[in-house]
Amino acid sequence: MNLQAAEQLLQTTYGFDAFRGQQANAIDAVLSGRDALVLMPTGGGKSLCYQIPAQLRAGTGIVISPLIALMQDQVMALRELGINAAYLNSTLSMEEQRQVTQQFAAGQLQMLYVAPERLLQPKTLAYLSQQPISVIAVDEAHCVSQWGHDFRQDYLGLGVLKQHFPNTPLMALTATADQRTQTEIEQRLQLQDPVRLDASFDRPNLQYHVSVRQDARKQLIKFLARHKQEAGIVYCLSRKKVESTAEWLVSRGINALPYHAGLPAQLRQTHQQRFLREDDVVIVATVAFGMGIDKPDVRFVFHMDLPKSLEAYYQETGRAGRDGEPAEVHMVYGLQDVVRLNQMLNESQMEEQQKQVERHKLNALLGWCEITHCRRQGLLNYFEEQAPTFCGNCDVCISPPQTREATVEAQKFLSTVYRTGQRFGTAHIVDVLRGLDTEKIQQHQHKQLSTYAIGADVSASHWQSIARQLIVQGYLSNDFERYGALTLTDNSRALLRSEKDFHYREQLAEPAERKKKASRNGVSEQDRSLWEALRECRKQLANEHDLAPYMIFHDATLMQMMEERPETLDSLSFVHGVGASKLDKYGEAFLEVIGAHA
Numbered sequence: 001m002n003l004q005a006a007e008q009l010l011q012t013t014y015g016f017d018a019f020r021g022q023q024a025n026a027i028d029a030v031l032s033g034r035d036a037l038v039l040m041p042t043g044g045g046k047s048l049c050y051q052i053p054a055q056l057r058a059g060t061g062i063v064i065s066p067l068i069a070l071m072q073d074q075v076m077a078l079r080e081l082g083i084n085a086a087y088l089n090s091t092l093s094m095e096e097q098r099q100v101t102q103q104f105a106a107g108q109l110q111m112l113y114v115a116p117e118r119l120l121q122p123k124t125l126a127y128l129s130q131q132p133i134s135v136i137a138v139d140e141a142h143c144v145s146q147w148g149h150d151f152r153q154d155y156l157g158l159g160v161l162k163q164h165f166p167n168t169p170l171m172a173l174t175a176t177a178d179q180r181t182q183t184e185i186e187q188r189l190q191l192q193d194p195v196r197l198d199a200s201f202d203r204p205n206l207q208y209h210v211s212v213r214q215d216a217r218k219q220l221i222k223f224l225a226r227h228k229q230e231a232g233i234v235y236c237l238s239r240k241k242v243e244s245t246a247e248w249l250v251s252r253g254i255n256a257l258p259y260h261a262g263l264p265a266q267l268r269q270t271h272q273q274r275f276l277r278e279d280d281v282v283i284v285a286t287v288a289f290g291m292g293i294d295k296p297d298v299r300f301v302f303h304m305d306l307p308k309s310l311e312a313y314y315q316e317t318g319r320a321g322r323d324g325e326p327a328e329v330h331m332v333y334g335l336q337d338v339v340r341l342n343q344m345l346n347e348s349q350m351e352e353q354q355k356q357v358e359r360h361k362l363n364a365l366l367g368w369c370e371i372t373h374c375r376r377q378g379l380l381n382y383f384e385e386q387a388p389t390f391c392g393n394c395d396v397c398i399s400p401p402q403t404r405e406a407t408v409e410a411q412k413f414l415s416t417v418y419r420t421g422q423r424f425g426t427a428h429i430v431d432v433l434r435g436l437d438t439e440k441i442q443q444h445q446h447k448q449l450s451t452y453a454i455g456a457d458v459s460a461s462h463w464q465s466i467a468r469q470l471i472v473q474g475y476l477s478n479d480f481e482r483y484g485a486l487t488l489t490d491n492s493r494a495l496l497r498s499e500k501d502f503h504y505r506e507q508l509a510e511p512a513e514r515k516k517k518a519s520r521n522g523v524s525e526q527d528r529s530l531w532e533a534l535r536e537c538r539k540q541l542a543n544e545h546d547l548a549p550y551m552i553f554h555d556a557t558l559m560q561m562m563e564e565r566p567e568t569l570d571s572l573s574f575v576h577g578v579g580a581s582k583l584d585k586y587g588e589a590f591l592e593v594i595g596a597h598a
């Protein structure tokens, strides 16, 4: 059908030149009345897939999203584009709700965002059925899956949609890659012979870095120095650490705010809102923060602790760089994290089988951390996607780690594990190797061991790193039932008998100097003042209209204005991201700024 009309809308309303990836196919599917399952990474452009058909087909487009706190922003961003949208959720007053339902009944709404629990009320279903519906989009569709990682009870009920709206195209959208979740979405939502569209899960604009934790705060502050005045997320495992880290950052002059499930709802809401609305807030958070945060200009994600799986890591880092501009993601981790995560697992209510799955996922993540080839390739392979062996935009590609043979060191470590009875964790084994005189060593008479102090010339952190890599390479296993006691494996016996060699990855204390600029601050001095002025203009307009700066224009749009310096409304209209409605509202203001810098 009418892809031409869709393309036209893309240009005039959104100010974009062309569809990306599978967008055109997804839109085409809905325009021809079919159901669709759309899998796209974060930032891939899922929203256009339903927004455009909603404008082209007769009736109102319904969007179901679990994130009521964000609906208002989404609706405001649409109104900025000149699209008549509204939302229905528990935050509206009775009067506001009445207005929305009236507008809907009068056929005035192009799009209506609804929370699932609201949608499923019989009353809501009844009056929605009275009017033509152009498309129903279920956003964050993986929430319907019990296998997925964000299951929501409310979503289960969405299976009834097909019965109430048998002739309306139903579109499920998610950024979750795995096959089992996809199948579950399809079944639970009762999609009818859906068009399945999946895009590559690669996020080429994200630069991946992983390093061993030494002094996490120092590592963090060094990282933040490369991201001055930028918005980003710092993830910590515990609430306590969230608070202390945020406090500490504030004391260092950084605009940081804490966020975790233990804070009062009102405060959480305020912090989230400030993160969305201001353009240089660093949010320090537990994983409670983030789902559905569609702030496009998050420039970095920093992990102070190991996440629980590669899936989780992919999701959490995926919140950076949705606008396609360069963004940097960095994780620091240590072996204590693994012990800790396993302890949490053991104490959780999960079934034993599920725990096994989680343990396996954690080990896969650990292996990925110490990878010796392209990190991006490793990540994509984990999601069963082929990828080239060199990406040029991860720590391993940028500064390849050195490996060297370290069989003798490995043997020293393994025999110490053996001689101490396979009952101790890394810390104690390292103490023995280094010949310390601790209470534990005295208590167990470990000074008498033949391996006592044979590694005194090597630093403790080096021994720890050897331990980690022995684990990753399968020469040692971490007995989590016994709080991290190291035990030998079949492989380790072969290594002890010198039937195998051990190759060690040299640890880069900190990644070597970045060869490629990971931030987009590559603005020349001469342009800098125009850039600042454009940002200032955007900020003022945002304040005046009570919007987030990115809702006025994205960074990429300001960037292009800076480079091309358009002088007329007509030439401004060719800038990426400048659609008719925004040209009309804000064009003059930006032309004035550009004129003043001519």
Ligand code: ADP
Pocket (backbone or CB within 6 Å): 016, 017, 018, 019, 020, 023, 040, 041, 042, 043, 044, 045, 046, 047, 048, 294, 296, 322, 323
């Ligand atoms: P998702 O929901 O998949 O994470 P969004 O729909 O929020 O992604 O889109 C991510 C960003 O990409 C948004 O800022 C959007 O404006 C932009 N975008 C989407 N489609 C296009 C396109 N065809 N051309 C240019 N920019 C686009």
Ligand code: ZN
Pocket (backbone or CB within 6 Å): 373, 374, 375, 376, 377, 389, 390, 391, 392, 393, 394, 395, 396, 397, 398
């Ligand atoms: Zn790479």
